[in-house]
Structure formats: C-alpha cells, structure tokens
Amino acid sequence: MSQETNKKFDIELFGRIIALARPYRYLFISTILLAVVLAPIAMLRPFLVSVMVDDYILYNDLDGLFSMSFWFIGVVVLTAILRYFLIYNSSLLGQYVIRNLRNKVFSHILSLRLRFFDQTPIGRVTTRTINDIETINTVFTQGIITMVADLLSIFAVVGIMLYTSWELTLLVLVTLPLLLGATYIFKEKVKVAFQKVRTQLSNMNAFLQERITGMSIIQIFNAEKQEMEKFKGINRKYTQANLDAINYYAIFFPTVEFINYLALSILVYIGARYVINDSVSIGALLAFPWYIELLFRPVRMLADKFNTLQMGMVAADRVFDVLDSREQITNNGYLKPDNLKGDVKFENVRFAYDGKNEVIKDVSFHLEHGKTLAIVGSTGSGKTTIINLITRFYDINKGNILIDDKNIKEYDLDALRSQMAIVLQDVFLFYGTIYENITLKDPNITEEEVLEAAKVIGAHEYIMELRDGYDYMVMERGANLSMGQRQLISFVRALVFDPSILILDEATSSIDTETEEVIQHAIEKLIAKRSSIIIAHRLSTIQHADYIMVMDKGELIEFGHHDELLLNEDGRYRELYEMQFGEEMAV
Secondary structure (H helix, E strand, C coil): CCCCCCCCCCHHHHHHHHHCCHHHHHHHHHHHHHHHHHHHHHHHHHHHHHHHHHHHHCCCCHHHHHHHHHHHHHHHHHHHHHHHHHHHHHHHHHHHHHHHHHHHHHHHHHHECHHHHHHCCHHHHHHHHHHHHHHHHHHHHHHHHHHHHHHHHHHHHHHHHHHHCHHHHHHHHCCHHHHHHHHHHHHHHHHHHHHHHHHHHHHHHHHHHHHHHCHHHHHHCCCHHHHHHHHHHHHHHHHHHHHHHHHHHHHHHHHHHHHHHHHHHHHHHHHHHHHHCCCCCHHHHHHHHHHHHHHHHHHHHHHHHHHHHHHHHHHHHHHHHHHCCCCECCCCCCECCCCCCCCEEEEEEEECCCCCCCCEEEEEEEECCCCEEEEEECCCCCHHHHHHHHCCCCCCCEEEEEECCEEHHHECHHHHHHCEEEEECCCCCCCEEHHHHHHCCCCCCCHHHHHHHHHHHCCHHHHHCCCCHHHCEECHHHCCCCHHHHHHHHHHHHHHCCCCEEEEECCCCCCCHHHHHHHHHHHHHHHCCCEEEEECCCHHHCCCCCEEEEEECCEEEEEECHHHHHCCCCCHHHHHHHHHHHHHHHC
C-alpha cells in the first residue's frame, strides 16, 4: 500500500530508509551521539542563570559572578560548536545518501525495458529521480536526527526543571496538553496537505515534460490557448494544495504562541507568590521562562519534523516503487562474443505488447550472414516490432530468435547490443558537441575512427562546414541542425561502433533527395560487410536488397527477391510498388 493511503507509520519502509545510511554508519552514529551530548548541555544555560542570581547576585559576590560568567560563556560557545557539527554532519549524511540513491535509481532506470517508459509519463519519472529523492534528504537533515535531538531536549529540560523547582514545573505542564492537542491536529492536517502538494507537483511535471517536448505540435495546430487553460487548472490545484498547507501553519504557530504566553502568565502570576513565600528562589523564577521556550520549541517543531519525516517516507515509497520495478529484460546470458557473424533466424515467433493482443503472429524467416533484409508493410504491420525483438527491447512470448544459431537469450545483453547499431527515422541527439554525439563519450573510440567513419558516410564535409566542426554544440534533441544533418550524424554514430548487425528504421524517409543520395551511397558501403535489416516505405531504396519481407497485420505474407515478388500479380508487394510508383508518375 502506498504511503499516501496508509496513514499508519510504516516501520518496514522506515527501516529501508535508515538502511540507505548503512555505508555511512560511522557518520550516522557520530551525529546521533552529538544529539545526545547536545541536549543536556543546552539546558545548562538557564540553570547557570538561576545559580548566578541566587548564589552570587543576591549576595553581591562579584568575583564569583565573574567566574560564573566564564562558565556561562563556555557553555554557550560549546553549545554553538556542537550544534554546528550536528547540523553539518546531518546535512552531510543526507547529501551522501541521496547522491548514492540518485546513482542507484538512474542505473535502475537505464536497465528498464521500453514497456516501462511506454506506460509511465517521463515527467513522473523525473519527479521520482529529482524531487522525491531530494525530499528523502530531509529525512536525515530535518527528520530522524533532529527529532532525536528534540526528544532528548524535552526530557532534559523537564528533568532540570523538576530539579530546579517541581512547583513551577507543574505550573508550566498545565498547558502542555493544549500544546500536544494542537500539535497533533496540525500534524494530521499538514500531512494530508503535503500529500496533495506532492501529487500535484508530479502531475505538473508530467504535463510540462510532455507539452514542452511536443511544443511544435501545439504551435502548428494553434493549441496554445487550450493547453494554457489545462496548465492553469493544474497550476491552480498545485497552488491551492500549497495554500492549504500554509493556512495550517498560519493557524498553528500563533496558537502555539498563545499557549506559550498562557503558560508564562500562569508562571509569573502564581510563581511570584511562591517567591514571596520563599518556596521558590528568584533565580528559578527568572530561569523558568527560558525553560518554557526550551520545552515548547521542540514540542512545537516535532509536529513539523514528523510531517517532514512522513513526506520523506512518502517520497521514499515512490522512489522504492521505481527501484522495485521488475520491468527489466532478464539478463541471464553467458555468451559474450567479440564479434557476431550476424546470422538471424526467427522460428514461429509470437509477441504481444500487452501479453494478449498479438502484433507478431507466427513469424519465421532466416537472414544469412552478410545479407540484407528489407521489411515493408503498412503502418501497424509489425515492422518496428521485429526490430524491437531482435535488439531485445522486448522479449517474445513464443517461438525462438536465433543469432549465429544461438538463442538470443543466451547472449549477455550488453554484449549482444554492442554488436548492433540502429539508425531511426526520428534521430535523437543529446546536448553536447557533434563529436560527443557520435561517440556517446565512449573512451574506446578514437578521433581517427570518427573522422574515417564520417568520410565514409560522406558527412565529413557537412560537419566541417559548421562553426567549430566536430566541436559544434548541438542543442537539445538537435534543434539547431536540419533533419538531414541529424540523420548523417546518426549514420556516422552507427558506423563508428562497427556493428555486426545494422538496422535502419525508415532512415531515409525524412531527408531531401540530395542528402538521400549521399546516404544511399553510404548505405551500400555499410551493408556490404555486415548483416543489415532495412525498414523503408520508399521501395526504390530497397530494390537491391537480398531479401524483401512483406508484413501485414503482424503476419509475414511474402518473402523473396524484388523481381520475384513483382511477378506475383496478386501479391501485396506488387500492390505497394504499383501504388507508390503510380503516385510518383502522376506527380
């Protein structure tokens, strides 16, 4: 059960959070010890004041008062030093924990199968990785350790109050039930409000991530007003959630101040009578307002810190949901070949993304080493799914996929994918230089290999025409490059990794004729040395493929050479060919 719906304190979840600090247990223990030492020392200040009044000021003992002043200053300095190290160490512990947790979460995200990202909004994953992990930091900086320190302070101040004057202590404690009641109500109300804040923040992040990514669609279809209205609605809910939390704070703290002054009024009114009757000393009466502050402050802050702890646990629950996700491709393979021949075989393969509705239905084919296979078919026929299965982005439901006569699951996943390269229609480039986008910062790839690959592809001249050449800064998603330039860079990236199996998924569908001629020349060189699979709508680009596979509604309906498939007058390939070239002739 999620922490949002579970109102009870989850001990198991709390234990998992504490376990995050295990690598830094000495820092954790030392910080707890600082809290233990600080609590009684901080209580000495008002006690010393009462002693200075009763034993020295009332007796005009200036020499003794001077000596006690040094003790008082020493306690103040020591308290400040200990509090500094307590705050610093708890913050340091929190930063260490969330640094490791971020690495762990991102590493886990990298291992998740594509199905997870298909079903989960990217903004939500971003919230888990950044905002929620940052909230876990507060468990250590403002939660566990500071709560321990406050609890110890409460026990210490009550103990020293009883030692100083049990009569005045009872007067002060009369108002304590009021404070505890107000604190409990505040804790419950703010907890619900903060849960709404976290939920609305996650919704806002998801909305913004999707809209900013698809901004071109919004602007092309003049949907700015509609999207702005949607955002206003989300923003209004997020603001209201924050205002609800602020409202509870605005009510709680004045209430606590009122209870504080009520206790002080009772103390002064009745305590003065005790002083007159000589049952309580003047020094004790002067010290007790300080004791009230030292008692009420941690009680007041405990509610806020408990909510901080609860919100940290809510965030941790969400982060652990990601870490506990089993949306991973099982990697039990043991084969790690340096090179593959690239012989690919499908045997009665069936696959459904949702486990029910099959998009690949009993497909079988064989692509020999060094040959080229072109896959054609209408949208939704299963072409890209074939690619996703070969690269093991998804695992098949039935049948077998063999590479070099070995089941694809027998290969180590990293080793398998290192032997493949994909060029997609929608090229994704990262923020960084062209050189970094080609190598993906792989230290094993040399500058000479990059230049050679770029010259083979025919991209070298295009790149050198740009300002700074290979050091030209690419904006996010390659926004400052043309579609053709991005496509050329992706071809260089594919070649420089020297794959045994090359996959081109609509790689020439979005480029101009001049660039297509350059790429077609590069493709001929690329596929001459390795097994290649080409998905294409332009049938003119695949006529020289060794095999052409025609897909329709997840089924393989035709397989053969270009000339062979054209002879079948009732075949789907001939129908597609005549439709495409008929349209071109009409133009």
